[in-house]
Amino acid sequence: MVGTFLKAFIATIWDYSIPCDVPLNNYMLIFIMMQFVMCELTPYIREHCVHGVTSRIVVVAVQNLPVQLLIFYGLYLVNSAKTCQETNPSLYYSVAVFIYLQLIFMLVLVGLIAGGITLLTWAYRNGLLDAFLNKNHGNVEAVKALPKVEFNPDQLTDPEDGQLQECPICMETYSAEKTIVETPCKHLFHEECLTRWCEGSVQCPLCRASIEGQATDPSPV
Ligand SMILES: [Zn+2]
Numbered sequence: 001m002v003g004t005f006l007k008a009f010i011a012t013i014w015d016y017s018i019p020c021d022v023p024l025n026n027y028m029l030i031f032i033m034m035q036f037v038m039c040e041l042t043p044y045i046r047e048h049c050v051h052g053v054t055s056r057i058v059v060v061a062v063q064n065l066p067v068q069l070l071i072f073y074g075l076y077l078v079n080s081a082k083t084c085q086e087t088n089p090s091l092y093y094s095v096a097v098f099i100y101l102q103l104i105f106m107l108v109l110v111g112l113i114a115g116g117i118t119l120l121t122w123a124y125r126n127g128l129l130d131a132f133l134n135k136n137h138g139n140v141e142a143v144k145a146l147p148k149v150e151f152n153p154d155q156l157t158d159p160e161d162g163q164l165q166e167c168p169i170c171m172e173t174y175s176a177e178k179t180i181v182e183t184p185c186k187h188l189f190h191e192e193c194l195t196r197w198c199e200g201s202v203q204c205p206l207c208r209a210s211i212e213g214q215a216t217d218p219s220p221v
Pocket residue numbers: 167168169170171172189190193
């Protein structure tokens with residue numbers, strides 16, 4: 001790719017004044033300038049304008065659009081040339097090879113991206129990404145499946161200070177009014193407090209063990 005680019009570049013400079021019925025020489029100059037502009041622009045855009053993955057993808061697409069349009073314009077020029085093949089063969093053929101290589105490269109890239117998106121969509125539809133996605137999502141249903149603990153002041157008294165234990169989330173002492181649940185890791189919480197917590201997490205707030213999985217295990221622990 002670099003070799004064909006250099007060849008086309010040298011031919012552009014060397015044979016610039018040799019007649020060609022389509023402006024391939026100026027086309028190559030614009031193409032080269034565009035590469036420099038993009039090289040200068042990319043770090044600037046990355047630093048000042050881009051936040052988040054989605055906007056990054058959009059910016060990359062927008063940045064590459066002018067180059068892609070330029071490749072298609074080059075294709076048009078090469079194919080509409082009538083006499084350049086004879087009058088300026090070294091410019092014509094080096095630019096033609098360069099443009100066709102760029103086109104192939106672009107098509108392969110588009111194919112890979114399309115293939116990747118198709119594969120991801122397929123994996124998502126078939127639930128293969130669920131384990132990965134659930135890491136960042138809560139599971140309120142898992143709280144409902146947890147065993148309830150009956151309010152019994154004797155069992156819920158802290159042996160160290162003789163006081164009633166507190167819900168670690170709201171710091172309120174347990175009472176008969178609010179339902180208490182027990183996680184698979186043997187930690188107690190108000191059901192409503194843990195439900196709110198599990199809107200954005202599937203981990204025990206105290207020890208980070210999963211409250212799923214074992215929660216659906218019917219055998220008593
Ligand atoms: Zn609570």
